[in-house]
Amino acid sequence: xxxxxxxxxxxxxxxxxNLVLNCSFTDSAIYNLQWFxxxxxxxxxxxxxxxxxxxxxxxxxxxxxxxxxxxxxxxxIAASQPGDSATYLCAVKAAGxxxxxxxxxxxxVIP
Amino acid sequence: xAGVTQSPTHLIKTRGQQVTxxxxxxxxxxxVSWYQQVLGQGPQFIFxxxxxxxxxxxxxxxxxxxxxxxxYSSELNVNALLLGDSALYLCASREYGATxxxxxxxxxxxxxx
Numbered sequence: 149x150x151x152x153x154x155x156x157x158x159x160x161x162x163x164x165x166n167l168v169l170n171c172s173f174t175d176s177a178i179y180n181l182q183w184f185x186x187x188x189x190x191x192x193x194x195x196x197x198x199x200x201x202x203x204x205x206x207x208x209x210x211x212x213x214x215x216x217x218x219x220x221x222x223x224x225i226a227a228s229q230p231g232d233s234a235t236y237l238c239a240v241k242a243a244g245x246x247x248x249x250x251x252x253x254x255x256x257v258i259p
Numbered sequence: 260x261a262g263v264t265q266s267p268t269h270l271i272k273t274r275g276q277q278v279t280x281x282x283x284x285x286x287x288x289x290x291v292s293w294y295q296q297v298l299g300q301g302p303q304f305i306f307x308x309x310x311x312x313x314x315x316x317x318x319x320x321x322x323x324x325x326x327x328x329x330x331y332s333s334e335l336n337v338n339a340l341l342l343g344d345s346a347l348y349l350c351a352s353r354e355y356g357a358t359x360x361x362x363x364x365x366x367x368x369x370x371x372x
Contacts, residue, residue: 152301179359180359182359182360182361184363189347189368190365190366191263191349191363191364191365191366192302192349192351192361192363193363194360194361194362194363197359197360199359237301237302239301239302239361241359244315245307245314245315246304246315246317247292247294247304247307247315247361248304249294249301249302249303249304250301251299251300251301252301
């Protein structure tokens with residue numbers, strides 16, 4: 149059974165700092181990996197999707213990488229801002245149209 | 260274009276009751292998925308529907324069921340509610356295949372007393 153882990157569970161950084169969030173998964177047989185952001189009590193907002201054949205995707209200040217063979221993905225956020233404060237979740241799509249989410253990293257950017 | 264919409268926003272039920280949650284996907288999206296998110300946890304996959312057929316099912320008991328209508332909207336039904344069913348229920352829609360990017364609705368907060 150696929151298990152997705154995110155480390156750290158919580159992170160607090162000063163504004164302007166670059167940071168990296170980690171996601172690991174136990175079964176490398178995935179179709180894609182997606183990063184989401186969730187504000188308290190709200191739904192999820194898609195940030196980046198990486199297909200299994202890709203190594204990375206970029207959108208603005210965000211860069212996500214995927215190393216399928218080692219079961220790892222990272223989300224890099226450049227020049228963090230207070231508005232980036234949220235919970236960040238990664239999810240993998242596996243066989244049988246199954247989707248597995250991690251438990252998230254709660255990010256606080258201090259002004 | 261409107262995003263994914265869900266109704267109701269909040270719901271309070273008592274143990275043993277039944278509940279129906281509704282979801283309307285983004286226009287043009289034919290696939291809808293349902294997730295349960297317990298406080299402090301990541302979403303857990305419940306069902307995926309495409310073209311009115313079930314295409315994926317997570318590890319949930321038979322008390323959970325869903326269906327998709329010809330207009331691609333969907334309902335999630337939960338029977339014999341338990342306290343542990345209290346959660347945020349999220350619906351996501353996507354274009355089936357190529358991009359696989361999921362777009363989520365705001366969720367329905369279900370509280371079981």
